[in-house]
Amino acid sequence: MGLDISALLNPKARSLFGLDISSSAVKMVELTANGKDGYRVERYTIEVLPKDAVSDGNIANLDGVVDCVRRAWKRMGTSTRNVAMALPGSAVITKKIIVPAGLRDEELEAQVETEANQYIPFAIDEVxxxxxxxxxxxxxxxxxxxxxxxxxxxxxxxxxxxxxxAGLKASVVDVESFAALAAFELIERQLPESGKNQVVALIDAGANVMNLTVLRNGQQVYAREQAFGGGMLTQDISRHYGMSYEDAEAAKRAGNLPEGYEIELLNPFMENLALEVSRALQFFFTSTQYNQVDHIVLAGGCAVIPGIDEVVATRTQVNTLIANPFANMVLSDRVRAKSLLADASSLMVACGLALRRCLIHHDSHQPPSSSRRGEKGSARAVLCTVRACICARCVDRVCGLHPYWWCDQ
Structure with a gap:
């Protein structure tokens, strides 16, 4: 079954926006290309999900998630219905293999399927x-x-x-880690000498999980996931003030909490987060030949807490900054700079997904790659790689794991 990717490689191809369904919120970002290498933020929004609507990356409450996506789309005010979405890394198996050069397409496809059977713990017709x-x-x-x-x-x-x-069209299904790394490239440019020869620790602290990804010259050298996130603070607020989880989350985001909240709950949580970051780095040091990092970049919902960068820097003694992939982007009149600055660190995945449209635009002059698709699955969600849309060095940026997309046929 073939796949025509010419529409994806056409700069006039249909528009799309990034839709990130995290464990706590629906996040949408719409970008457009601005000049040769620039971007413009057209609009964005964040809508809080019902508690446990998404659990361990799985959609546990379909109706609740759909309603949230509908509200977010209406609130964002876009006419675009094509979306780029992402799967959690735990839902994806990736593996690099070596094959003889010169194989015909059908031979290569057969070789891939044979190799895949060794690494995929499911029947091949289930994936x-x-x-x-x-x-x-x-x-x-x-x-x-x-x-x-x-x-x-x-x-x-x-x-x-x-x-x-929700009345939308899933044109692209990426992987959360790949999308976040695409956004990280924009942050790396903000570091001294664009981070060249420097070890950078990207900490993504969401509602339930904290991910550490360590990179050097764009290559991932270490990754670790541990159970810690902003949901713990929400639970503390819920218990301490007798609120429902949803009300506690809303109050936390709005800053509408009683006097004494910072001393009793927020400050201890920030210290615990900094301690978890320090522990994660110690695991990195003991597991690799590295003994220091040059920069810590904080992303995820926890990074929006004012002053968290200073607390982490004090604990780790490492230069720490808050992730903002939009720092050098032009903002449309619909986007309030102050609000975007406050939310930027929690929009890494949504931004990376939205970049897919712009990368297609910027690289549209390049010819399609000679790669082929070895798809085994439904026609509704076709797994396809669009190598021409990502520059070659991006392959190395994820330790050789090239970003790939499920593209609607």
Whole structure:
């Protein structure tokens, strides 16, 4: 079954916006290209999800999530209905393999399927499977490096079902970690010497999970996930003030909490977060040859807490900054700069997804790659790689795991 990706490579192709469904909120960002390498923020919004509507990356309350997406789309005020969505990394299996060079397309596809059976713990007909030829294998000119990627059909279809029910069209399904790293490239440019030869720790602290990704010269050298997030603070607020979880979350976001909140709850939480960051870095140091990091970049919902960067810097003795991928972007009249600055760190995935449209625009002069799709799955959610839309160095930015998209056929 073939796939025509010409529309994706056309700068006049249909527009889309980034839709991030996290465990606590629905986040939407719409960007457009602005000049050769610039971007413009057209609009964005954040809508809080009902408690446990998304659990461990799974859509547990479809109606609740759909209603939230509808409200967010209406509030954002866009006419665009095509969206780029993302799966959590836990839902995706990726593996680089080496194959002989010179294989015909059908031979390469058969080789990929054979290799995939060794690494995918599911029946091959239960997954969406794709592959991307990255290039010649290091130091072995007669072999090729190929990335294979797979996810159970139901994980893709759950995301697509949310979009469908909300009246939207899931044109792209990416991976959260890849989307966040796409946004991180914009932050890396803000570091001294654009972060060259520097070790950067990206801390993404969401509602329930804190992810540490360590990068050097754009390459991931370490990753760790641990259970810690802003949901713990929300639960503390709920218990302390006798609120429902939803009311506690709303009050936390709005800052409408009684006097004494900072001393009794917020400050201890910030200290605990800084301690968890310090512990995560210690795991990194003991697991690798590295013994220091040059910068910490804080992202996720926890990073919006005023002063959290100073608390983390004091605890770790490392220069710490708050992630803002929009820092050098032009803002439309619909976007309030102060609000976006406050929310920026929690919009990394949504921003990275929205960048897909702009990357297509900027790279539209490049010819399509010669890669082929080895898709095993439904016609509604076709796993396809669009290598021409991402510059070659981005392959290295995720340790050789090339960003791939599920594109609606």
């Amino acid at each position: 969406n499977l794709d592959y991307q030829v990255i290039g010649p294998a290091p130091a072995v000119p007669d072999e090729l490096e190929v990335l294979i990627a797979a996810s159970k059909k139901e994980r893709v279809e759950d995301r697509v079902a949310v979009a469908d029910a």
